[in-house]
Amino acid sequence: MEATAFDGIVVTHHGEIFRYLRRLSSRPAEADDLSQETFLRAYRAWSGLAPDANVRAWLFAIATNVFRNHLRSERRRRAAHDTVRATRRELDADGPEEEAMAGEMLTLTEGAIRRLPLKQRLAFTLRKLHELDYELIGQSLDCSADTARAHVFQALRKIRTTLNSHALPMAEFTR
DSSP, X not given: OOHHHHHHHHHHHHHHHHHHHXXXXXXXXXXXXXHHHHHHHHHHHGGGSOTTSOHXXXXXXXHHHHHHHHHHHHHHHHHHHHHHHHHHHHHHHHOHHHHHHXXXXXXXXXXXHHTSOHHHHHXXXXXIITOOOHHHHHHHHXXXXXXXXXXXXXXXXXXXXXXXXXXXXXXXXXX
């Protein structure tokens, strides 16, 4: 199937897919982003679509999955923000010494992640922060699911090694 045929699909169905996502989402800009993601995923899968497939139903299925993924990531993002806020409140109650130590650990962790090779950093971020499965990570990084799993494993190993080389003071372990 040709790219020009896909252009026709976009022209024909974009408005309907956008309206569908607009009804599901809370903001027009969000619906616009989700519809763009829908058509991007559709374009990537276009060559594998059977010639007799119902394109409209296929696009709605993709849009629904894109929206579900968006909701999951929003929930994870909110939970992560809530955890950070709660941790900061706890640190405030503990005092400046604990806050400094937590800040140092955060800096060490972020540094370890930044020093990872690009594919390992991307795979780690997609898996641990966005909770994607290895199949989707592989698709995102243009590799197999097993290679994506290996990238995440190597990233975790390197991060642990970096953090273990900066041992916490014994006071932290006696609490």
